Amino acid sequence: xxxxxxxxxxxxxxxxxAKEKLDAHAYETVQWHFHDSTGSPFWxxxxxxxxxxxxxxxxxxxxIKKFPEFxxxxxxxxxxxxxxxxxxxxxxxxxxxxxxxxxIPKSRMVVTDHWTDYENFSDTLPDKYFPRGANWxxxxxxxxxxxxxxxxxxxxxxxxxxxxVDLDPRWVVKLIKKGWMEHLEAYKDHCIDQALTxxxxxxxxKCMFTTPKLLDALCQALEKKGKSFADTGITGIFxxxxxxxxxxxxxxxxxxxxxxxxxxxxxxxxxxxxxxxGLACSKPVSKEEGYKISYYAPQPRAVVExxxxxxxxxxxxxxxxxxVKLTTLTKEFFVPGFxxxxxxxxxxxxxxxxxDGVSGVKxxxxxxxxxTVGVY
Amino acid sequence: xxxxxxxxxxxxxxSLEVDEIKHFYTGEPVAKVSQANGGIVKRDMNKAWxxxxxxxxxxxxxxxxxxxxxxxxxxxxTLPMGDGTQSPxxxxxxxxxxxxxxxxxxxxxxxxNSFVLRNMDKxxxxxxxxxxxxxxxxxxxxxxxNVIVSYQCQAPVLGAVLPSNSPGVHTLWLPVIPxxxxxxxxxxxxxxxxxxxxxxAFTQAGIPKEVFGVYPGGHDAGGALLEALDRSMIFGSxxxxxxxxxxxxxxxxxxxxxxxxxxxxxxxxxxxxxxxMAESIATNSGRGCINASGVWAPRHTxxxxxxxxxxxxxxxxxxxxxxEAKLAAFTVPGxxxxxxxxxxxxxxxxxxxxxxxxxxxxxxxxxxxSYLRPVIAHSTSPDTAIAKKEYMFPFATVVKCAEDQLLKxxxxxxxxxxITKNEKLIGQLSDAxxxxxxxxxxxxxxxxNWLQPxxxxxxxxxxxxxxxxxxxx
Numbered sequence: 001x002x003x004x005x006x007x008x009x010x011x012x013x014x015x016x017x018a019k020e021k022l023d024a025h026a027y028e029t030v031q032w033h034f035h036d037s038t039g040s041p042f043w044x045x046x047x048x049x050x051x052x053x054x055x056x057x058x059x060x061x062x063x064i065k066k067f068p069e070f071x072x073x074x075x076x077x078x079x080x081x082x083x084x085x086x087x088x089x090x091x092x093x094x095x096x097x098x099x100x101x102x103x104i105p106k107s108r109m110v111v112t113d114h115w116t117d118y119e120n121f122s123d124t125l126p127d128k129y130f131p132r133g134a135n136w137x138x139x140x141x142x143x144x145x146x147x148x149x150x151x152x153x154x155x156x157x158x159x160x161x162x163x164x165v166d167l168d169p170r171w172v173v174k175l176i177k178k179g180w181m182e183h184l185e186a187y188k189d190h191c192i193d194q195a196l197t198x199x200x201x202x203x204x205x206k207c208m209f210t211t212p213k214l215l216d217a218l219c220q221a222l223e224k225k226g227k228s229f230a231d232t233g234i235t236g237i238f239x240x241x242x243x244x245x246x247x248x249x250x251x252x253x254x255x256x257x258x259x260x261x262x263x264x265x266x267x268x269x270x271x272x273x274x275x276x277x278g279l280a281c282s283k284p285v286s287k288e289e290g291y292k293i294s295y296y297a298p299q300p301r302a303v304v305e306x307x308x309x310x311x312x313x314x315x316x317x318x319x320x321x322x323x324v325k326l327t328t329l330t331k332e333f334f335v336p337g338f339x340x341x342x343x344x345x346x347x348x349x350x351x352x353x354x355x356d357g358v359s360g361v362k363x364x365x366x367x368x369x370x371x372t373v374g375v376y
Numbered sequence: 377x378x379x380x381x382x383x384x385x386x387x388x389x390x391s392l393e394v395d396e397i398k399h400f401y402t403g404e405p406v407a408k409v410s411q412a413n414g415g416i417v418k419r420d421m422n423k424a425w426x427x428x429x430x431x432x433x434x435x436x437x438x439x440x441x442x443x444x445x446x447x448x449x450x451x452x453x454t455l456p457m458g459d460g461t462q463s464p465x466x467x468x469x470x471x472x473x474x475x476x477x478x479x480x481x482x483x484x485x486x487x488x489n490s491f492v493l494r495n496m497d498k499x500x501x502x503x504x505x506x507x508x509x510x511x512x513x514x515x516x517x518x519x520x521x522n523v524i525v526s527y528q529c530q531a532p533v534l535g536a537v538l539p540s541n542s543p544g545v546h547t548l549w550l551p552v553i554p555x556x557x558x559x560x561x562x563x564x565x566x567x568x569x570x571x572x573x574x575x576x577a578f579t580q581a582g583i584p585k586e587v588f589g590v591y592p593g594g595h596d597a598g599g600a601l602l603e604a605l606d607r608s609m610i611f612g613s614x615x616x617x618x619x620x621x622x623x624x625x626x627x628x629x630x631x632x633x634x635x636x637x638x639x640x641x642x643x644x645x646x647x648x649x650x651x652x653m654a655e656s657i658a659t660n661s662g663r664g665c666i667n668a669s670g671v672w673a674p675r676h677t678x679x680x681x682x683x684x685x686x687x688x689x690x691x692x693x694x695x696x697x698x699x700e701a702k703l704a705a706f707t708v709p710g711x712x713x714x715x716x717x718x719x720x721x722x723x724x725x726x727x728x729x730x731x732x733x734x735x736x737x738x739x740x741x742x743x744x745x746s747y748l749r750p751v752i753a754h755s756t757s758p759d760t761a762i763a764k765k766e767y768m769f770p771f772a773t774v775v776k777c778a779e780d781q782l783l784k785x786x787x788x789x790x791x792x793x794x795i796t797k798n799e800k801l802i803g804q805l806s807d808a809x810x811x812x813x814x815x816x817x818x819x820x821x822x823x824x825n826w827l828q829p830x831x832x833x834x835x836x837x838x839x840x841x842x843x844x845x846x847x848x849x
Contacts, residue, residue: 179619185603216415223422247392251415291392 003284004351014354018299022355023060025300026329030058033334038087042074043334045082061303064327065313067336075106075276083109088332096275097144105144108275113332114146117278118154120298121271124281124352125158129267130236133159134206137234139195139214142166146275151209163203165194167214188214192221199232207236212243219256229256230266240271242342242361246291253287260287271295272361276335277302277326283350283357295361296353303327306346306358309366312339315356316346323364340364378407378470380458380568382592383575384420385427386585395592397566399473400707400745401696406473407458409568412591414600417560420589421533421604427558427587428532436509439554439583440496446574446581447493451486455576462573471569472696475540476705476745479697481660485544489574492547492826496554502827503551503835513556516844526844533558533589534838535601535608538571540564541663541768545611545629546574547826551834553583560589560605562598566707602626607838627837631766632665632790634821637805638673639796640779646676647683649795649818653772654687656793656821658750661704662770666791666813668821669766671774672758672782681731681754681774688750688770689735703769705745712739712746715767719751722762729754731774758785783808791821 006014033043034054047054052066080095088111096114097105136155142148148164155162167187175184195218199205210218215237219229252268253260261267272295273279280295280302297304306322308314316322324340343364347357381388391410398405431439449455454463462470468482475482492499500509507527511517516526534552538561539545552559563571571590579585591597602608602625609627610616617630636653638646656668671680694701706712716739723730731752732738740747750770755763758777764787765773777785783804786792793815794805802816813828815821 179615181603181619182623213414216418220415220418220422223419245393245413247411247413248415250392251413255416255419 006351011349011351011354014351015349018349018354019061022300022303023062026061026064027059029329029331029334030054030064032087032331033085038085040085040334041082061327064336069312070335070338072106072338075108076104078107080107080109083333085331094146094149095144096146098275106275108333110146111332113278113330114150115153115157116301116330117273117298118150119157120301121279121281122154122157125236125238125269126267128235129261129265130158130207130238134236135160135203136162137195137198137205137208137210138162138164139191139208139210139218140165140167141169141211143168143170147209154209155207160207161203163198163205165191165198167191188217189221192217196221196225199234204233206234207238208234209238211241212239212248215239215252216248219252228258230258230264235265235267237266237268238271239268240273242272242363244270244293246285246293249285249291249293250287253291272358274326274340276333276338277304277328278330280304280358281353283353292359293361294347294357294359296347296355296357297326299353299355301328301330303329303355304358305356306344309343312337318346318348321345321360324358324361377405378458378460378462380407380409380572380592382410382412382416383585383588383590384416385423385587385589386579389416393593395565397474397568400476400705401473401742403744406470407568409565409592412562412593412597414593414596417562417589417591417593417597417600418604420591421535421560421601424531424533424558424560424605426532428529428556430584430587431553431556431558432513434556436500436513436554436556437497439556440500442581442583443493443496443550443554443578446577446583447490449580450493450574450577451490453577453580455573455580457572457576462576467569467573471567474566474569474707476566476696476707477661477663478694478701478704480699480701481704484660485570488544489546489550489570492550493577495826496551499551499826500554503833509554512839516846524844524846526842527839528842529555529557530838530840531557531605531607533560533587533605533607535560535562535605537562537598537601537608537610537612538564538567539611540566544660544664544666546570548609548629548834550574552838553578553587555834555838557838558587558589560591560601562591562593562601565592568592609837629665632667633670633764633766633788634666634668634791635670635672635786635789636668636793636795636821637782637786638671639794639798639801640674641798642795643673643676646673646680650680650683650687652793652818652820653680653684655823657684657752657772658688658691658702658770659820659822661702662750663704663768664822666822666824667770668791668793669772670763670786671772672777672786673774674777674779677756677774677776678729678754681729681752684772684774685731685735685752688752689732691750691770693740693747693749703747703749705742705747706768707745709744712741712748715769716748719753719762719765719767719771722760722765723753725760725762727756728760728762786810791815793817793819793821 033039091111094110095107097107138151152162257266258264270282270293271279280297283294305325306316307325324342326338328335341364342361344358344361347359349355381390393411394408396405396408454461468479471482472479519525534557536549561571575588611629614630617628620626620628738749748769753762753773755773755775758775762773763775789811791813792811795818
């Protein structure tokens with residue numbers, strides 16, 4: 001699949017419209033979270049510490065820079081209720097967690113954001129490879145993460161039924177730290193065995209979510225059985241994470257799938273995201289563009305910026321490297337400028353996503369050496 | 377600038393992920409090295425079984441003769457290297473530029489590797505204790521005393537996750553090809569040079585390229601090798617060794633903690649042995665696991681430490697091209713400073729004395745790298761923290777320890793040189809399972825006899841001796 005190309009004037013017009021939409025959305029979101037009748041206890045309390053009045057002084061997206069840097073420590077520990085906006089009181093609340101290998105994990109409350117994120121994402125999936133009504137396999141971490149529920153909802157939203165296999169990344173990190181490499185292998189094999197059982201049980205699964213490492217392990221296991229990935233009948237794969245690199249994509253396309261989607265009938269799309277932001281979609285990846293992967297946030301609900309390493313309010317130039325900064329702007333959750341533990345290059349807007357993107361995402365150099373990445 | 381591809385059973389593969397390796401002193405790019413992802417490694421290892429079939433088409437004697445040609449090519453030839461070629465001078469310059477080793481030491485390491493390649497017949501004879509090598513090819517055969525013996529190969533390919541610090545370790549995997557086992561190598565990120573040059577020399581000498589996989593890459597690639605193959609070796613820290621403890625598929629090589637010990641009977645003659653102590657500590661800039669990090673004796677320890685400090689302390693940092701350069705750089709930013717901080721902390725412990733402080737500052741920082749000049753410490757007890765330390769530069773602690781406490785306190789020792797005539801002590805050292813190589817008498821720890829199996833015999837690792845009976849039908 002090739003990305004749509006439009007005349008420069010048309011692109012400029014779309015960029016302008018998108019910016020206006022974002023500004024209006026940012027204003028509404030701040031009004032909601034900081035108004036005494038609708039805001040969350042956390043933000044209403046935080047308002048008292050601010051040196052400005054968000055209700056009066058945030059009129060557009062750029063004004064969000066007035067907020068101090070969002071500290072991820074605020075998300076660790078409870079009570080979780082302090083994040084629930086009064087305007088949503090009484091509605092069923094989910095809690096999703098990230099991290100948690102050591103210490104208290106970061107928690108995020110959700111009402112329906114995870115469904116909305118994945119419904120929006122669904123619109124970007126090509127029906128040819130992700131057929132409506134097809135069944136899905138979700139092979140990855142569920143546990144306290146939102147992935148299982150979100151992927152399951154994506155599948156149901158598209159008219160299918162989702163089969164799930166869980167992999168607990170917290171246990172995987174412990175195995176790695178203890179050096180129990182044989183246990184790690186056994187655990188991975190255990191997960192892959194379950195996936196193969198689902199795929200061989202006649203459930204007509206045509207789409208899957210998985211992680212790069214598990215996709216690799218699944219393809220390996222199939223090859224050991226004398227089969228290829230095509231034999232599973234899966235035509236659409238959605239995956240994600242910093243391990244989803246151009247080289248990994250090329251390797252899968254050339255060696256596991258048997259060529260690009262037009263030849264093999266297998267389409268794989270990477271995504272980037274987390275419990276705080278939602279899902280950023282990828283521009284279609286092609287051999288012609290060196291399998292380059294560029295992500296675009298689901299604006300205006302979330303914004304991804306690439307900013308200077310020593311000035312988080314200053315975007316880098318297009319094509320330049322910087323740290324990834326996320327801003328979440330939904331009625332459920334407001335995060336002004338969360339500094340991700342990733343870095344990448346700033347990408348130009350394009351037809352489908354007329355706002356900035358990010359490519360070459362990898363662990364931020366400031367913490368890269370001390371992080372256990374790619375555990376699942 | 378050279379572009380160096382991944383080698384997938386001899387076939388070059390240019391990855392979309394490239395590591396640009398830079399000159400440690402100037403920061404200029406030296407080469408672009410393609411990076412393999414773990415999936416590529418694992419997928420290729422599915423074809424590992426072919427390697428042994430290919431190599432068994434050549435009698436071992438024939439392979440050994442090809443290795444003699446490879447030795448000459450490695451030492452003196454201009455060989456294909458990535459998208460260019462490489463002369464011996466290029467090799468020395470390139471290896472020095474990315475590892476921080478002085479060029480003179482890089483040259484010395486060429487000699488080690490080519491010696492092993494050239495003398496592979498004798499080394500194989502020693503490693504196999506005189507076995508008819510055709511028995512390894514066939515799997516069984518008749519010994520001269522008319523008894524059937526059988527040796528079963530445990531893996532068609534040996535994997536090796538190699539370090540960047542000491543080019544000398546490559547001698548450990550050189551006998552693998554004449555043992556008719558293929559090689560899948562992950563070179564150290566700063567030292568791809570030796571692996572590629574040896575593989576290039578092997579293939580130019582007529583060894584089929586299909587038995588070599590070379591996979592530069594991150595932890596992912598190394599982990600995949602260890603996971604996919606039945607026999608691998610890895611070089612790393614004490615934690616790495618601990619991680620693979622008890623894993624019969626992995627031979628883990630960590631720090632050596634090599635030592636020289638002086639018995640009660642010989643310690644009064646310590647002055648005669650200062651040169652071999654200094655050589656053991658400082659050869660190859662102290663980077664190897666076989667470099668001594670401890671000198672243990674029951675008395676005269678402060679005098680020994682002072683004499684070693686006087687000999688090694690004044691060694692200065694010199695540019696890598698200087699033939700007199702003896703010190704290698706720490707090329708990882710902040711590493712030299714970090715190591716020096718750890719040593720400074722240990723030097724503050726009661727009973728510990730820095731014997732080299734009078735010879736000037738130890739930490740020498742440059743714009744892109746750092747150096748540590750030799751450090752000799754003295755410890756009045758074997759229980760201090762510094763007595764158990766080893767670092768990648770000329771560093772040693774002279775430890776005062778009574779002879780009857782020696783075996784209880786010395787701990788794991790890769791190479792132990794024992795200067796004593798005391799038969800009882802020699803017997804105890806010979807029995808000590810925590811000592812690997814044992815030198816009795818004044819032999820530097822760094823002087824290896826290539827006709828002795830090194831740490832973890834490659835034969836024991838790759839071949840299993842088993843029962844085998846034959847009857848006519």
